[in-house]
Amino acid sequence: MIPRRFRLLAVFLLSLLLMIFLSGCWDEHELHTLFIVTGVALDESDDPEKMDITVQIAKSQSKSSRSGDTEPQENYIILLKNKSGTMMEGLMEFNRDSSRTLMLNHNQVLLFGSSLAKQGIKDHIDLFMRDQDSRMEVLMIVVDGRGEEALAAKLSQDRISGMFISRVIRTMSSVSSYYQVRMLDFVSRLLEETTSPVVPIVTVTKKGKMEEIKITGMAVFKGDKMIDRLSNDETLGYIWAMGDVKHCNVVTSTEVGKAVFQIIKLDCKRDVKIRQDGGIGVKLSVNTTLSVGEISGFSETTSEELMPYLVKIAQEEIKRKIMNSFETARRLNADIYGFGTSVYRKYPKEWKSMKDSWDEIFSDIELNVQVKAHIPVTGQITQPLGIKEE
Amino acid sequence: MRIDKAQIPGVQFMFTVTCFIQSSSLLTAFLSEITKQDSWLAVLYRTLMVMFPDYNLIQILEEVYSPVVGKTIGISYAWFFITLTALNLSDMGSFSKLTLMKRTPDVVLIVTCMLVMAWAVKYGIRLITQYSALFVFVAFSILIASVLLVLNQINLQNFLPMFDLPAIKYVQGTHIISTIPFGELVTLLMITPNVKLTRRDTTKYLFGGFTLGWITVLVVISRDIAVLGNTLPIFTLPTLVTLRLVNLGEALSRVEILFAIMLIMLLFFKITFLYYVSVITVAQIMKTKSYRHLILTAGALITAYSFTLYPSPLHHAASAKEITPILWTFFEILMPLLTFVIAKLRKLPRGKEV
Numbered sequence: 001m002i003p004r005r006f007r008l009l010a011v012f013l014l015s016l017l018l019m020i021f022l023s024g025c026w027d028e029h030e031l032h033t034l035f036i037v038t039g040v041a042l043d044e045s046d047d048p049e050k051m052d053i054t055v056q057i058a059k060s061q062s063k064s065s066r067s068g069d070t071e072p073q074e075n076y077i078i079l080l081k082n083k084s085g086t087m088m089e090g091l092m093e094f095n096r097d098s099s100r101t102l103m104l105n106h107n108q109v110l111l112f113g114s115s116l117a118k119q120g121i122k123d124h125i126d127l128f129m130r131d132q133d134s135r136m137e138v139l140m141i142v143v144d145g146r147g148e149e150a151l152a153a154k155l156s157q158d159r160i161s162g163m164f165i166s167r168v169i170r171t172m173s174s175v176s177s178y179y180q181v182r183m184l185d186f187v188s189r190l191l192e193e194t195t196s197p198v199v200p201i202v203t204v205t206k207k208g209k210m211e212e213i214k215i216t217g218m219a220v221f222k223g224d225k226m227i228d229r230l231s232n233d234e235t236l237g238y239i240w241a242m243g244d245v246k247h248c249n250v251v252t253s254t255e256v257g258k259a260v261f262q263i264i265k266l267d268c269k270r271d272v273k274i275r276q277d278g279g280i281g282v283k284l285s286v287n288t289t290l291s292v293g294e295i296s297g298f299s300e301t302t303s304e305e306l307m308p309y310l311v312k313i314a315q316e317e318i319k320r321k322i323m324n325s326f327e328t329a330r331r332l333n334a335d336i337y338g339f340g341t342s343v344y345r346k347y348p349k350e351w352k353s354m355k356d357s358w359d360e361i362f363s364d365i366e367l368n369v370q371v372k373a374h375i376p377v378t379g380q381i382t383q384p385l386g387i388k389e390e
Numbered sequence: 391m392r393i394d395k396a397q398i399p400g401v402q403f404m405f406t407v408t409c410f411i412q413s414s415s416l417l418t419a420f421l422s423e424i425t426k427q428d429s430w431l432a433v434l435y436r437t438l439m440v441m442f443p444d445y446n447l448i449q450i451l452e453e454v455y456s457p458v459v460g461k462t463i464g465i466s467y468a469w470f471f472i473t474l475t476a477l478n479l480s481d482m483g484s485f486s487k488l489t490l491m492k493r494t495p496d497v498v499l500i501v502t503c504m505l506v507m508a509w510a511v512k513y514g515i516r517l518i519t520q521y522s523a524l525f526v527f528v529a530f531s532i533l534i535a536s537v538l539l540v541l542n543q544i545n546l547q548n549f550l551p552m553f554d555l556p557a558i559k560y561v562q563g564t565h566i567i568s569t570i571p572f573g574e575l576v577t578l579l580m581i582t583p584n585v586k587l588t589r590r591d592t593t594k595y596l597f598g599g600f601t602l603g604w605i606t607v608l609v610v611i612s613r614d615i616a617v618l619g620n621t622l623p624i625f626t627l628p629t630l631v632t633l634r635l636v637n638l639g640e641a642l643s644r645v646e647i648l649f650a651i652m653l654i655m656l657l658f659f660k661i662t663f664l665y666y667v668s669v670i671t672v673a674q675i676m677k678t679k680s681y682r683h684l685i686l687t688a689g690a691l692i693t694a695y696s697f698t699l700y701p702s703p704l705h706h707a708a709s710a711k712e713i714t715p716i717l718w719t720f721f722e723i724l725m726p727l728l729t730f731v732i733a734k735l736r737k738l739p740r741g742k743e744v
Contacts, residue, residue, distance in 0.1 A: 014509075018502050129624075135634050184635065188621045345547065
């Protein structure tokens, strides 16, 4: 039997050992040794074998410089740039030439310059999926022009453009989750093979001394290469066709007046069918609840006629937009809606023979859109001023 | 002769089974095609347990195949158990490296955990299984929380078309469960004498634990498919990715630490149990009165073994493909089955019916 004293000593030593080793000192991350990355931009380089990598780092601010917004923007961010063949090499180079370690955990956005996006981005995103620090929820954005411009942009609304873009997109995602394209969503659509991924596209414009970043639509990819873009208007049609819209505006204008509706809820049911001739028919049943946001004109319309008329023009407008973006998708021959996946889910057996010729089948799709709108709410006033009471 | 005379209640036995299955489920992304095979295995193990309620596996082997042959097979089983322990240990090292501490050398975690495990083994089966209920409870809580947290990202469309989901897929690097997911339950046969249960209760608790474990596996897999969809097969640890996607407002994100906690906790339990079984097996073969002298020696052996098992991940993958399926099938299915058949033919155990 071991004496009690020894046992106590052993227990003590063991606890000490555990305390020291299980706290994992090897993996300490102290704030002053880190560069917190808030945005990464990849651009085409003049060397075809390489790409330009830009990393935006948020500086930790000192309190005294908080006096006003007149501070030049350089005080808030650091931009690191280099040119390398792969992302990993680029990161290594950054780490070699900087005093702190780059930390990708908090990276908000991954920007692609449009010219790089046109060459294909599959090979460039591997690291962002493989690395333990990065997350699949990072937002993917295409920048019209060069991505580094978006990271360097001086904005009046936010000091750190990476944060700005991610906040804008996250706000948009409350309209519909299809606005927000995370790395996971992009990869998922890429793996579906027939689906064309879409990614929000932003444009940087000069405005006096500052710059502005605006979302100007969606970049359409075929495989991993960007082929074209949807305008903001066409994007709306796409978003509506995907359903699950939580709020959004429908702007209509006719000869007799203008009306703006707010979508309270919009659902879109999709039904794919194999036609007699072997092609695919898609039926989209849109079911939406609207409220009247703003009306002007309609002075010739009586109040009984007004509501049914408004419902009718709202339905027509929604249908028109959806058809409009579908025509664009068909022209680009890009299945941005994932109709192919819907076919696969419904007809897994027939899909096998269709998959390879999906491009032809897609361009031959018969789309049938049916819109059903309800307008239960008219806002705080029932009729616009000057309408005839009967 | 019994080495560890402690008795464990049926409920603890049940939770031990659950813990075992849960710890495997964390590292896999396989689908339910194997369900049938698994329940069949559980039936086989149950039968052996009921047939020889007072014997552990080694004693059964000696009884069925005569002492000399039985002992030889017993020695191979001792090797098998030690290998299993070492494999699980090296897995724990590499996965904690992947999820928690990526620069910390895994020897640190492995050695410190091994010391605590040795301590637990010293107190015997009663203490080890006592923790199973707690671990199962914590694991279930984390599981339910994780499902609630990803509720806003679930897309039920991902399940379509039915039965056309990616085929059985194992996490790269886990070879242990690669052939027979729950075959490791064969280790339960070593603690039969500690579980004094009636025939009915054995069935009840074994299958109860099995069902609980299976529910966990199903929930984990369904959750991951619902969130990740077709991207599931490209990830080494889908569960980790799923939890990383949790994003409720700005505050509630980065909860993958939950996964790490669950993983380390359950693996800790499993390895402790396997470690205990290895030690008991060796003690049984050597017919020593107490197994306690063996603990540290076995622990050192297992630790060293876990580092030298495979010189590189490549060897690892190659052996997982070629050698382990045959060997593991031998230990986990063929041998128990053969033992059962021979025991039936020789009408063993003689005279003693429960």
